[in-house]
Amino acid sequence: MAVNFTTQEGKSDYKVNVGLKADWLPAKFPGIPQEASDALSGSAPWQSQVAIVLPHQGAASYDIGLDADLRKVSSYLPSPLDKPAGEPLPLSVKVKGGLNGFMLTGSAGKQNRFNSEWIFAKKQVTLARAAWQTDAGATPPLPGSPSLTLNLPPLDGEKWLALLAPAIKQGGGSGQVGGFNFPTTVALKTPQLMLGGQAWHKLQLTAEKQLGGTLVSAKGDEVDGNLRIADRGPWRADINYLYYNPQFSTDKNGPAATNPLAAAEKVSFRDWPSLMLRCKSCWVMGQNLGKVEADLANQGDTLTLDHGLIDTGKGRMTASGLWKQNAQEERSSLKGKLLGSKIDETAAFFGITTPAEGRALRCRFRPLLAWPTVEAAGRHPQRRVDD
Secondary structure, X not given: OEEEEEEXXXXXXXXXXXXXXXXXXXXXXOOOOHHHHOOEEOOEEEEEEEEEEEEOOOOOEEEEEEEEEOOOOEEOOOOOOOEOOOOOOEEEEEEEEEOOEEEEEEEEOOOEEEEEEEEEEOOXXXXXXXXXXXXXXXXXXXXXXXXXXXXXXXXXXXXXHHHHHHHHHXXXXXXXXXXXXXXXXXXXXXXXXXXXXEEEEEEEEEEEEEOOEEEEEEEOOOEEEEEEEEOOOOEEEEXXXXXXXXOOOOOOOOOOOOOHHHHOOOOOOOOOOOEEEEEEEXXXXXXXXXXXXXXXXXXXXXXXXXXXXXXXXXXXEEEEEEEEEOOOOXXXXXXXXXXXXXXXXXXXXXXXXXXXXXXXXXXXXXXXXXXXXXXXXXXXXXXXXXX
16 A cells, blocks of 8 residues: 655644555455355455644544546345446445544445544444445435435345345344444335345334343335344234235246255244234235234244134134154144135135035134154045034
8 A cells, every 4th residue: 555644733733644545355344244255256456535623722633535447346145236247336435523533425436425423432433324325416314313224226135135144143233343433223215126036116114122022023015014033032023014925936046046945855834933923914926815913933843823814804814833843753743624605705805616605704724734653644634614
């Protein structure tokens, strides 16, 4: 790195002007996760001017300007951070601050602009507030409260989760990674997010760290609801509306997401959270299920269902059951009741025609499925239906 500097002593202060110039390898920057480092190659020449003011009385201040040329850098990070070598990408950063913190603003290319506030406290560097916006003509305003606000182009959520998972696991949701503190509230807006085999449109996501857990809110064309992720105890999902019709690919190397359950030779419930689900209006696999409720509890190698409910308005099903899987045994069991004021209306709701008309529907199944062993899984399940 080349360094040059000049000094100037005035009546009220002492000025230091520093010029910096270098050509660095972004993949070698300290603090970058290994997964991100592996996706970067090439070098980035940059230059910077640092103006430091040391007043005879009062606090020191500094003003920094940095310009970099990322033309030689290639990135295999998920969009919008992917980039081939040779494609121009100018980076401009301006920093203004003092001993307690600084403001950092800038632009990456012609479309991306960012704004942030950083604070020095207790031997930690804290990102207090930040905003990043795509297709912005001006620097985006900072959010009113401590948070990170992102307005981004369409995203592949599967790829981003795979990339960020190690850092999230290291931080443990505390907003701290290494020597840096980050906002515990993150808001994301995107026209499309690919996740779970489905495109979620006009999506607004907010994750907020709270006492005892994290509250995730989602609102878009296909979803409107909240998920409380508890540090201990069951998670709770309160959903006003959900439309979920995933399109999984059978090609593991294809662009579409693959079904994680189908890809696994065995499904382990041990890392699954217990979940209380309350959905007022649910569409799943193209079928309007109406009101859906369930209490799923993780008991090691067993997943149990209590308070299972599907109420379409034309019919009502309640159910309980369990799914057990370990090295010695695989077993599934489901029992419940199916009720409807008119059997033909209940069937028609699901697109089924029946000659029975105007009759009430009332039946009980116990159990619908019961597979006691792995070997028996290929046989017909035991079942019993009482009319």
